[in-house]
C-alpha cells in the first residue's frame with residue numbers, strides 16, 4: 001500500500017476514535033441524575049393555591065396533617081407511573097397514581113396526554129403529569145404492508161421521547177411503575193433509566209406484548225418469538241410485578257419466572273349504583289335510551305352496556321355472535337316472548353369501523 005493511503009487510513013481512524021470519545025463523554029456528562037434518599041422531594045405550602053386548600057382531592061389534608069414544623073412535607077415515596085399510551089384512556093394507571101398520592105407519595109404520571117384525564121389526578125398537587133411528546137402523524141399509520149418499516153421507526157421515536165420524559169423531565173424517584181404492554185421499547189428504556197437513576201422497577205402486567213404481536217403477525221413468527229424472549233429477559237430484572245388476574249400471575253410464574261401480586265381491576269368509588277328513581281330519569285334523558293325508557297322500565301327490553309377498546313386482543317365478535325344467536329332464538333320461539341335487547345357499545349379503537357361494517361351487514 002502506498003504511504004499516502006496508509007496516512008489517510010490513520011487519519012480517518014483517528015477522527016473516528018475522537019468522535020466516538022466525544023459522544024461517549026457527552027453521554028456520560030448528560031446522564032440523568034440519580035435518586036438519593038437523603039434528598040427527597042419536598043412539598044411546600046406554596047404548592048397549594050387558596051382554591052386547593054378547600055378541596056380534599058388536592059392532597060392538602062394529607063399535607064397539613066403530616067408536614068414538619070417548618071411547613072414542608074418530605075415525601076418518603078416517589079414514583080414515576082409510566083404508560084406509553086394515552087393517560088386518559090388508562091384508568092388503571094390513573095388509579096395507581098391516585099392511590100399512591102392518597103398515601104402521601106409523590107407521583108410523576110408519564111404518558112401521552114390526548115383525552116381527558118381523571119379530575120382527581122388533575123386536582124392532586126402530589127401528582128404531576130409529564131406528557132410524552134406525541135408521535136408524528138406519518139408514523140401513526142396502521143397499514144399492514146408498511147408494518148415492518150413503520151414499527152421499528154415508531155419504536156425508535158417512542159424510545160427517544162420516553163427517555164427524555166423519564167430521564168430529564170422528572171426528578172429521580174425511588175420507584176418506577178410501568179405498564180406492560182407495550183413492551184417494546186418501554187421495558188428497555190425503563191431498565192436503562194432505572195439503572196442510571198437508582199430507581200427500582202415494578203412492572204404492571206395488563207397483557208403480554210408478544211401475544212398481542214402474535215395476533216398481528218402469527219404465533220410462530222420469528223419476531224414474535226424474539227419479543228417473547230425480550231419480555232422475559234427484562235421481566236427478570238424488575239424488583240416486583242403486578243398482574244391484572246390470578247391466571248396472568250400463574251403464567252408469569254411459569255413462563256417468565258416472575259413472582260407477581262394480583263391486583264384486580266375495580267371501579268373507583270365515583271361509580272355508584274343509581275337509585276330506581278334516578279335510573280328512570282337518567283334513561284329518559286340519555287339520547288340513546290330515551291326512546292326505550294318505558295320498555296326498559298317494564299322489562300320488555302333489556303339494556304346491555306359494554307365498553308371495548310376495539311383492538312384485536314379484545315375479541316368483540318364473542319358478544320356479536322352471542323347477540324346473533326339470541327336474535328335467532330327469539331325469532332324461532334316467538335311464544336317464549338324473550339325480551340328485546342338494546343346494546344350500547346362505547347369506546348374508540350382501530351377495529352371499530354370493521355365491526356360497524358359487520359353490524360350493518362347483519363341488519
Ligand SMILES: *[C@@H]1O[C@H](CO)[C@@H](O)[C@H](O)[C@H]1NC(C)=O
Pocket residue numbers: 034035036037174198
Ligand atoms: C439508591 O437508593 C437506595 C434506596 O432506594 C439508597 O439506599 C442508596 O443510598 C441510593 N444510592 C445512591 C448512590 O444514592
Ligand SMILES: *[C@@H]1O[C@H](CO)[C@@H](O)[C@H](O)[C@H]1NC(C)=O
Pocket residue numbers: 042068070072074
Ligand atoms: C424544612 O426542613 C427540611 C428537613 O426537615 C429541610 O430539608 C428543608 O430544606 C426545610 N425547608 C425550609 C423552607 O426551610
